[in-house]
Amino acid sequence: MLPALVVFDCDGVLVDSETIANRIMAECITAAGLPITYEDCRSRFVGGTLQRVIDTVEQWLGRPLPPDWKADFETRRDAAFRAELQPVPGVAAAIETIRASGVPICVASSGNLEKMDLTLGLTGLKEHFEGRIFSATMVARGKPHPDLFLFAAEQMGQMPETCVVVEDSLLGTAAGIAAGMRVLAYAAETDSDALTAAGGQTFTDMRALPGLLGIGATARMGAAD
Template identity: 50%
Template sequence: MHKGAQLSTRTTPQLVLFDCDGVLVDSERIAVEVEVDILAELGWHVTPAEVVERFLGISDADYLAQVKAQVGRALGPDFLAEIEPRYRAAFERGLTAVPGVEGLLETLEEAGIETAVASSGTRDKLRFTLGHTGLWERFEGRVFSATEVEKGKPAPDLFLHAARSLGVDAKRCVVVEDSPAGLAGALAAGMRAIAYAGGLVPLERLQLPGVAVVTDMCEVAEQLVGRRSGCAR
């Protein structure tokens, strides 16, 4: 296959899999503040930057394992359920969609490209955050949670599960992620990956071989359909 043909295959994805937190909804800034408070109450004093470094994009199970190891005592069986309302309350107060997401989704729909969500969050959390920002209806029936697979990101399982469920070959999928763990999972799944660096993770941590790094959603549209339509600028 000559170079031009490869390029044209690359530029026509069939399915775009979006991470949720930090890509579709601007939840990470809020979650990090809540997280710093919760860990401090457990006697583990971390900075917001450390929270980003350690926990961004990982599953609840992996988070829990780290906290247990660090705090040095068993947490109650209902620990996650007990802290959940604190995130909910903070999200209720300030959660918004990531700027440019609506326009991007419209652009992809016009181009005939399917979209879905592949998130480390639970289905319940996804229902809430996507619902709160008006995005749930757009993705209903195409929302996949790490709770549906054995291994969360950085394993490829969730992305492969989403693609398989929608009957799309991994090679025709593109993943938009804002965490190194998510990008690693996408690459391990054999999918093209775009890093969204408009959030909390430093841009240089997202610069992985073969990954396009963008700083706004208009650039994602440019990467996927070659134009910035649907974007404010």
């Protein structure tokens, strides 16, 4: 049975932004007096909101970050996005196949709307999601809480148990499971075992996504095997 709704995370699922953003984040946190590596940023912060990052870093530092830290980080990150950002390989074709099947899609991300407007616009994906983009800023609690995915399902007129989430982070996978949704966990750059332990069904090639949803030739071939 096809899902009633496919809910996409944005960073790392639609746009290949995690490497860029976490590189800049490590540089900015280190400059603020807390040496941290790209790898540590990626393992600790992927899937969460920027405010979650700020709160955590300030707790570690034992003092507030400079007043202009957030604005400086976003300016540097967005400049790097404009220079480097690409869609996740294979995702555009997967989206087109899903839409052609008649299954509705939306985005539910920890990023704010301005960031998604930039990243989805730069990668040519925004047109697929116009009017169906939801941010953690719209709910009381971000991932790993289920609030954002439940809100997206409600706004799209669907029951949670009929929805499928496409995620790449542990926080997002936990949020989808907590919402009562099936989670397809994209593990191209995230530990597959950890995503599985969090409740996700892992895959590493976006070209396989329609088949995992029961759409198209991939699903038919799988059924025949």
